[in-house]
Amino acid sequence: MFNIGDKVVYPMHGAGVIEAIEEQEVLGETRKYYIMRIPIGDMKVMIPTNNVKEIGLRQVIDEDGVQKVLTILHDRNSTMSQNWNHRYRNNLEKIKSGNVYEVAEVVKNLILREQEKGLSTGERKMLENARQILISELVLARGTEEAKIELMLDAVFA
Numbered sequence: 001m002f003n004i005g006d007k008v009v010y011p012m013h014g015a016g017v018i019e020a021i022e023e024q025e026v027l028g029e030t031r032k033y034y035i036m037r038i039p040i041g042d043m044k045v046m047i048p049t050n051n052v053k054e055i056g057l058r059q060v061i062d063e064d065g066v067q068k069v070l071t072i073l074h075d076r077n078s079t080m081s082q083n084w085n086h087r088y089r090n091n092l093e094k095i096k097s098g099n100v101y102e103v104a105e106v107v108k109n110l111i112l113r114e115q116e117k118g119l120s121t122g123e124r125k126m127l128e129n130a131r132q133i134l135i136s137e138l139v140l141a142r143g144t145e146e147a148k149i150e151l152m153l154d155a156v157f158a
Contacts, residue, residue, distance in 0.1 A: 007060040007140045011098025014038050014136030040136045056098040060140045072104040073156045080109045106130045111157050
């Protein structure tokens with residue numbers, strides 16, 4: 001169970017802060033929901049408290065986790081399939097997992113591929129989504145501004 005003020009990650013959406021825990025009636029059923037604000041994009045999400053495990057809601061990483069993400073991003077080895085369809089599905093599964101290290105791997109692999117050969121429109125959109133998810137977590141993990149994290153990521157791949 002999470003509390004108000006907890007920094008959490010919602011897979012496929014990014015990291016945010018639980019602002020409230022409320023009972024709401026949705027489709028005739030009253031349930032408890034976490035009200036989470038995702039700072040990037042200023043989005044509010046209602047998450048049923050009884051579905052947290054299935055959804056994969058988890059705490060934001062700590063500084064050790066940030067260092068592990070940076071290690072992944074700095075590693076220039078890429079193990080992506082050459083087949084666009086396989087690569088796309090594999091990357092989508094990694095993003096859906098909610099695992100920040102897998103999301104970092106997707107960001108790294110797609111940026112390296114973009115620098116090498118360019119990306120299709122679908123992969124460019126996937127990169128932007130994965131990058132935003134990663135940035136949102138790093139912003140909360142480091143307690144800093146989005147612009148600083150973006151500069152840090154840009155520096156890694158410059």
